Amino acid sequence: MKQEEVRKCTKVVELFRSMMDELGDMCVVYDVRFGFIVLEYYMDGYFENNSNYDNAEDLYHHLLDKWKFCWIVDKAKVNGTxxxxxxxxxxxxxxxxxxxxALAHFEEAFRQIQTE
Structure with a gap:
């Protein structure tokens, strides 16, 4: 990965840091050989799911989809659905x-990441 793409991906990860901290069972790590790796569903000493990304746009969309899912599940609990x-x-x-x-905030932040 080019350094510019690593920088953008790192900023995307930071954009979703609070979600990952709140969930507590996922993280994103970087490896020079494999790129950015999203590790999800930590249990019994291992992660059940992992996805590799070598560009900021795909990483952003993965984390945004995760945010959308977590957000609506949380609201469903609040609403008793x-x-x-x-x-x-x-x-x-x-x-x-x-x-x-919130979605407008994420979109604007990602646009800024892409143009910096």
Whole structure:
């Protein structure tokens, strides 16, 4: 990986650091041979899932998808929604606005990462 792409990927990881810290069962590590490795679902001494990325855009979309999933699951718990297909329809107007603002923040931050 070129140093510029490593720098961008590192900034993408930092963009989602609070989510990873909150979850506690995932992290992103860098290895010069393999690139950025997303390790997920830590249990019994190992990670159940891993994905490798060599560019900031793919890494960003993976972490954003993880954020979206975690966010909607959290709101479903708050709303008392049990079935996955009901998660989206159960969101309140305020929750939808909150999500849209967060997504706009991530998109703007990623645009800045790409242009720096």
């Amino acid at each position: 049990e079935e996955f297909e009901d998660y989206e329809p159960s969101l309140t107007k305020e929750q939808r606005t909150e999500r849209d603002k």
